[in-house]
Amino acid sequence: MSQAADPAPTLEVADPFIELHTAPGRGYPVFHVIEKGEQVELLKRKTNWYKVRAVSGETGWTKATQLGRTLQPTGLPADLPEVSHGQYLESSWRVGFTAGMFEDSPSFSLTAGYRPLTWLGAELEAGKIYNQSVTSDYYGANLVIEPLHQWSLTPYALAGYSQFSFDARQKVLLSDLGDADGVTFGGGLGYYIGRNFLIRAEYRVYSVSSNSDSTGLSEWKIGLNTFF
Amino acid sequence: MENRSQHVLLSTRKPRVIGIALLTGLLALTPSGPLLAQEGGSAPVQVIEPDIEPRSISEADIDAEFFEVGAFAGMLTIDNFSSEPLFGVSAAFHATEDFFLQFNYGVSEAGLTSFEELSGSNVRLLTDDDRDYSYYDFLVGYNIFPGEIFFSDSLTFNSAFYLVGGVGNTEFGGESNFTTTLGTGFRIVLLDWLTVHVDFRDHMFNSDLIRESQLTHNIELSSGITLFF
Numbered sequence: 001m002s003q004a005a006d007p008a009p010t011l012e013v014a015d016p017f018i019e020l021h022t023a024p025g026r027g028y029p030v031f032h033v034i035e036k037g038e039q040v041e042l043l044k045r046k047t048n049w050y051k052v053r054a055v056s057g058e059t060g061w062t063k064a065t066q067l068g069r070t071l072q073p074t075g076l077p078a079d080l081p082e083v084s085h086g087q088y089l090e091s092s093w094r095v096g097f098t099a100g101m102f103e104d105s106p107s108f109s110l111t112a113g114y115r116p117l118t119w120l121g122a123e124l125e126a127g128k129i130y131n132q133s134v135t136s137d138y139y140g141a142n143l144v145i146e147p148l149h150q151w152s153l154t155p156y157a158l159a160g161y162s163q164f165s166f167d168a169r170q171k172v173l174l175s176d177l178g179d180a181d182g183v184t185f186g187g188g189l190g191y192y193i194g195r196n197f198l199i200r201a202e203y204r205v206y207s208v209s210s211n212s213d214s215t216g217l218s219e220w221k222i223g224l225n226t227f228f
Numbered sequence: 229m230e231n232r233s234q235h236v237l238l239s240t241r242k243p244r245v246i247g248i249a250l251l252t253g254l255l256a257l258t259p260s261g262p263l264l265a266q267e268g269g270s271a272p273v274q275v276i277e278p279d280i281e282p283r284s285i286s287e288a289d290i291d292a293e294f295f296e297v298g299a300f301a302g303m304l305t306i307d308n309f310s311s312e313p314l315f316g317v318s319a320a321f322h323a324t325e326d327f328f329l330q331f332n333y334g335v336s337e338a339g340l341t342s343f344e345e346l347s348g349s350n351v352r353l354l355t356d357d358d359r360d361y362s363y364y365d366f367l368v369g370y371n372i373f374p375g376e377i378f379f380s381d382s383l384t385f386n387s388a389f390y391l392v393g394g395v396g397n398t399e400f401g402g403e404s405n406f407t408t409t410l411g412t413g414f415r416i417v418l419l420d421w422l423t424v425h426v427d428f429r430d431h432m433f434n435s436d437l438i439r440e441s442q443l444t445h446n447i448e449l450s451s452g453i454t455l456f457f
Binding site: 022023024025026027028043044045046047048049051097099106107108110128130132135167169196197224226 | 291292293294321322323324325326327329366368371374375376386388394395396397403404405406417420436441456
């Protein structure tokens with residue numbers, strides 16, 4: 001709406017034809033086709049669909065994969081922004097959430113990460129653990145090492161530092177629980193499920209120390225990440 | 229990344245016939261087409277690199293709509309308590325036509341339990357502060373039945389019936405509770421950037437407020453609007 005001055009990018013159809021659907025989604029009917037050699041204007045993008053306008057004025061939605069085989073005014077195939085497997089391994093931001101079991105207590109966390117190198121990234125995490133008698137908020141920072149990229153399952157290792165604070169569920173029982181901190185080591189597998197989604201399954205061991213006591217704890221978690 | 233399809237065409241050796249057919253098809257559309265056509269029958273090994281820089285279309289050139297923010301209001305039936313108005317905000321990221329990630333935050337306030345109602349005004353299980361009910365959750369959504377609705381002969385809107393599930397936190401009775409949320413919803417796309425939705429959700433958590441730890445089902449029925457940008 002604000003880009004009135006910019007003309008929409010125009011492409012030339014290289015396939016025998018491209019189909020215009022009434023809406024961006026599976027199953028919506030095809031109501032028009034644009035033939036090879038005709039121009040299309042790119043108006044908008046929604047998920048993996050593009051809204052295009054034909055020279056004759058029809059406006060409809062076409063799949064990104066079909067539009068990937070169109071030509072630019074220079075005669076070269078269009079290089080449309082597209083996300084595929086492997087792209088998440090390039091320098092990128094990612095955010096996601098996880099759900100898991102910390103020993104016998106359910107937990108969840110939010111993560112935000114940045115990867116400056118193909119094999120090394122950093123991640124911040126904030127989460128909650130729900131014990132029978134205590135809930136804990138924790139914050140952590142992890143280094144994620146992902147050196148192997150050739151398979152669809154990408155293994156990774158992580159090491160990090162976490163800070164825990166506790167809150168008694170029954171206020172009458174415990175008054176002051178104090179804080180604790182710990183170091184984490186873990187590993188997991190990442191699996192790319194399409195466009196910019198990544199599933200991660202992870203196992204971690206924590207060494208948590210509070211009041212000069214140190215306890216070994218473990219956690220399983222599964223997470224969903226999106227990257228951009 | 230150069231244009232990938234061209235790279236593929238040039239580097240594959242085996243399907244040469246197809247390659248040539250495609251190449252000549254491509255080149256017929258380009259100004260430099262005749263240059264190659266002169267070579268005739270012998271298979272082209274090197275295609276003349278055009279001088280023009282390939283100008284790829286970047287995200288910024290296209291108005292993309294992936295994010296959705298909105299507000300909703302409805303009723304929340306708090307297990308063992310009463311049904312009360314609920315207000316909240318939501319944000320979603322649509323990564324594919326099928327899947328989305330959603331964040332929700334909602335607040336409500338519990339009324340009296342039936343026990344408190346019956347026992348009179350001097351029996352209260354919770355203080356007023358502890359009756360505040362708030363939750364947030366992170367859900368994965370799946371558009372299971374996309375479709376269209378027909379208001380009239382000339383007025384149709386796209387719609388989707390979707391499923392959501394995820395985890396989150398509920399603050400209630402002075403306690404934080406790990407909450408699992410499952411639900412369904414129906415979305416009508418009024419404009420490319422404006423939708424209206426109705427949601428039915430079950431927020432489940434273990435509570436020991438009233439009796440020994442028990443799984444409570446807190447049913448939300450809400451409706452709201454969202455904006456895409």
